[in-house]
Amino acid sequence: MNYQAILEEIEREILPLFGEGKVADYIPALANVNPNQFSISLQMFDGTSFGVGEVNKKFSIQSISKVFTFTLALNYYGKELYKRVGHEPSGNPFNSLVQLEYENGIPRNPFINAGAIVTADSLVSIYKDNTFNQILEFIRTVANDDTINFDEEIFHSELEHGFRNYALINMIKSFGNIYNQIDDVIETYFKQCSIMMSPAQLARSVLFLANHGVNPLTNETILTESKAKRINSLMLTCGHYDASGDFAYKVGLPGKSGVGGGIVAIVPKKMAICVYSPRLNSQGNSLIGTKALELFTTKTGLSIF
Numbered sequence: 001m002n003y004q005a006i007l008e009e010i011e012r013e014i015l016p017l018f019g020e021g022k023v024a025d026y027i028p029a030l031a032n033v034n035p036n037q038f039s040i041s042l043q044m045f046d047g048t049s050f051g052v053g054e055v056n057k058k059f060s061i062q063s064i065s066k067v068f069t070f071t072l073a074l075n076y077y078g079k080e081l082y083k084r085v086g087h088e089p090s091g092n093p094f095n096s097l098v099q100l101e102y103e104n105g106i107p108r109n110p111f112i113n114a115g116a117i118v119t120a121d122s123l124v125s126i127y128k129d130n131t132f133n134q135i136l137e138f139i140r141t142v143a144n145d146d147t148i149n150f151d152e153e154i155f156h157s158e159l160e161h162g163f164r165n166y167a168l169i170n171m172i173k174s175f176g177n178i179y180n181q182i183d184d185v186i187e188t189y190f191k192q193c194s195i196m197m198s199p200a201q202l203a204r205s206v207l208f209l210a211n212h213g214v215n216p217l218t219n220e221t222i223l224t225e226s227k228a229k230r231i232n233s234l235m236l237t238c239g240h241y242d243a244s245g246d247f248a249y250k251v252g253l254p255g256k257s258g259v260g261g262g263i264v265a266i267v268p269k270k271m272a273i274c275v276y277s278p279r280l281n282s283q284g285n286s287l288i289g290t291k292a293l294e295l296f297t298t299k300t301g302l303s304i305f
């Protein structure tokens with residue numbers, strides 16, 4: 001299949017959509033990006049890659065970081081972790097508080113903010129003051145790139161304006177499902193969201209999920225086949241919050257979005273993809289990114305269904 005030609009075709013076909021959607025501005029530092037960007041990177045198991053747009057330009061990974069922190073936590077705790085965070089879609093917005101109250105502070109899944117905050121807390125219990133460094137090191141390992149870092153301005157912007165996340169963590173703490181100091185946990189969470197990566201780096205860093213837990217580029221085992229399967233199922237059912245059903249319906253791949261405008265997706269046994277375009281739909285997922293992935297699976301027949 002001529003992937004490069006397909007990507008170029010997609011780039012042409014999404015052009016009329018520019019102008020639709022809105023860049024996230026509830027985090028002021030995110031509002032500064034140029035809204036009219038589009039890039040897509042395809043990473044194959046043999047190291048070959050294809051791409052259009054600025055595939056080496058870094059952006060804020062935001063909620064895509066939840067895949068990496070959940071991988072770390074699931075590796076350490078195994079199914080014990082599910083006592084504190086579930087694995088059901090929430091059907092609610094990514095920052096919603098409502099289910100927590102009648103579900104005893106147990107977030108529905110690790111990919112909504114509440115679940116990612118509990119996941120961050122579970123990591124602070126293991127790594128204490130060194131938690132963020134461990135997360136960053138892990139991401140550098142899976143991406144095989146130790147230049148990856150976080151953005152101070154975006155981190156501070158969320159520290160100052162992340163009121164909903166403070167509400168979430170306080171609510172969860174009131175139910176006894178946050179074990180550490182609120183400040184330590186929320187700082188870890190905001191820092192992981194402010195990590196900067198390019199589409200090429202992100203596509204490489206989720207390749208292990210497309211390959212039963214083993215990074216095909218380095219042969220390193222990141223997690224077991226069974227745990228890789230579970231993370232992929234969670235990406236399929238919960239990776240796009242209250243638009244997860246729509247994403248599965250239209251794209252048909254396990255994927256995870258972030259309000260920075262990135263989406264990672266995997267084609268099992270074949271490749272990993274990252275698309276970036278910062279204008280978001282009403283559920284906080286990249287509008288053009290979702291459309292581009294829909295076109296990709298339509299043109300290639302590579303959905304999992």
Ligand code: GLN
Binds near residue numbers: 094162258259260284
């Ligand atoms: N840092 C963002 C927040 O907490 C992450 C949300 C997202 O990417 N969906 O609101």
